[in-house]
Amino acid sequence: MSAPKTLVSFTGVEKTYDGKNLVVRDLNLNIQQGEFLSLLGPSGSGKTTTLMMLAGFESPTAGEISLSGVPITRTPPHKRNFGMVFQDYALFPHMTVADNIAYPLTVRKVPASEQATKVKRALDMVQLGAMGDRFPGQLSGGQRQRVALARALVFDPQLVLMDEPLGALDKQLREHMQIELKELHRRLGVTFVYVTHDQSEALTMSDRVAVFHDGLIQQIDGVETLYETPANRFVAGFVGDSTVLDGQIEAVNGNACTLRLPNGVQLQGVNVNQAKVGETVQCGVRPERLQVAESPGANTFEARMLDLIYFGDHLRVRCEVAGQEPATIKMALAHAALPQPGQTFQVYAPPEHLRVYR
Numbered sequence: 001m002s003a004p005k006t007l008v009s010f011t012g013v014e015k016t017y018d019g020k021n022l023v024v025r026d027l028n029l030n031i032q033q034g035e036f037l038s039l040l041g042p043s044g045s046g047k048t049t050t051l052m053m054l055a056g057f058e059s060p061t062a063g064e065i066s067l068s069g070v071p072i073t074r075t076p077p078h079k080r081n082f083g084m085v086f087q088d089y090a091l092f093p094h095m096t097v098a099d100n101i102a103y104p105l106t107v108r109k110v111p112a113s114e115q116a117t118k119v120k121r122a123l124d125m126v127q128l129g130a131m132g133d134r135f136p137g138q139l140s141g142g143q144r145q146r147v148a149l150a151r152a153l154v155f156d157p158q159l160v161l162m163d164e165p166l167g168a169l170d171k172q173l174r175e176h177m178q179i180e181l182k183e184l185h186r187r188l189g190v191t192f193v194y195v196t197h198d199q200s201e202a203l204t205m206s207d208r209v210a211v212f213h214d215g216l217i218q219q220i221d222g223v224e225t226l227y228e229t230p231a232n233r234f235v236a237g238f239v240g241d242s243t244v245l246d247g248q249i250e251a252v253n254g255n256a257c258t259l260r261l262p263n264g265v266q267l268q269g270v271n272v273n274q275a276k277v278g279e280t281v282q283c284g285v286r287p288e289r290l291q292v293a294e295s296p297g298a299n300t301f302e303a304r305m306l307d308l309i310y311f312g313d314h315l316r317v318r319c320e321v322a323g324q325e326p327a328t329i330k331m332a333l334a335h336a337a338l339p340q341p342g343q344t345f346q347v348y349a350p351p352e353h354l355r356v357y358r
Contacts, residue, residue, distance in 0.1 A: 083152030
């Protein structure tokens with residue numbers, strides 16, 4: 001299998017708006033041909049600024065952006081041949097759906113006969129074949145989102161950039177559109193770069209996810225690696241749920257370590273950031289990895305049940321651990337032996353899933 005080909009490279013890219021505070025810092029990122037890459041992070045983390053620099057709507061303060069090895073840092077947006085989908089769709093209300101989709105072709109002076117063929121293909125691509133004569137105001141939110149996507153794809157761009165395009169949709173429609181976008185990407189093989197602050201959205205659709213915080217990429221990985229092996233405290237807390245325990249390093253053995261909780265309990269875990277003996281640390285474990293144990297044993301700690309929450313497809317046990325924030329355990333609906341509110345019980349944390357962060 002041949003190695004993935006790099007389509008876009010960010011090299012040492014930085015961005016500041018006031019000359020003092022860097023919104024994006026020392027960004028080195030390769031985007032691979034044909035991948036679905038999500039830029040994930042909270043507001044102000046630098047993800048949208050990165051997308052806008054790639055689109056050409058913002059200019060880097062330092063560094064270089066290249067497309068297939070050719071610098072495009074000073075290339076204007078309309079010459080980059082990228083499709084763009086915004087959260088508010090940015091459709092022309094006075095133009096029909098077909099005319100909205102044809103607009104990028106008109107700007108590029110594509111002949112009218114060719115435009116009709118390309119518009120029909122784009123409409124069929126997003127399953128709106130019969131709606132070309134309607135106006136945006138006659139469409140639902142999901143349909144308008146499809147029109148915006150068709151407009152971004154109609155001129156066969158090398159790259160499609162999306163800035164939180166599903167943010168205005170309700171939960172059920174948003175989840176439906178996530179699956180549609182993933183399937184469309186699989187069929188077309190076009191490179192997608194997608195900005196979101198919704199970690200479940202990023203995990204659902206992406207080949208890789210770059211997690212931004214404070215202007216830096218904290219981790220970039222495939223979705224399973226990102227979820228199962230977060231690189232630091234921030235990623236562990238931002239991507240998926242984590243039950244967090246505070247403690248102190250008691251012993252270190254290669255990549256493994258022993259930590260002591262404030263109540264004296266010792267637990268074994270993975271020493272992610274090479275913490276030293278005596279350091280105060282946090283350990284994080286995915287709530288679905290925790291198990292109710294029948295009796296005390298290796299890597300167990302005592303908890304008192306606070307309440308049981310029914311989530312439809314699973315149960316969540318909220319419990320109190322001495323000297324810690326409340327902990328959460330996710331359980332299957334068919335779980336046999338559940339403690340009752342107020343009862344104490346033992347929780348087993350598998351050492352390979354207990355990740356210790358400085």
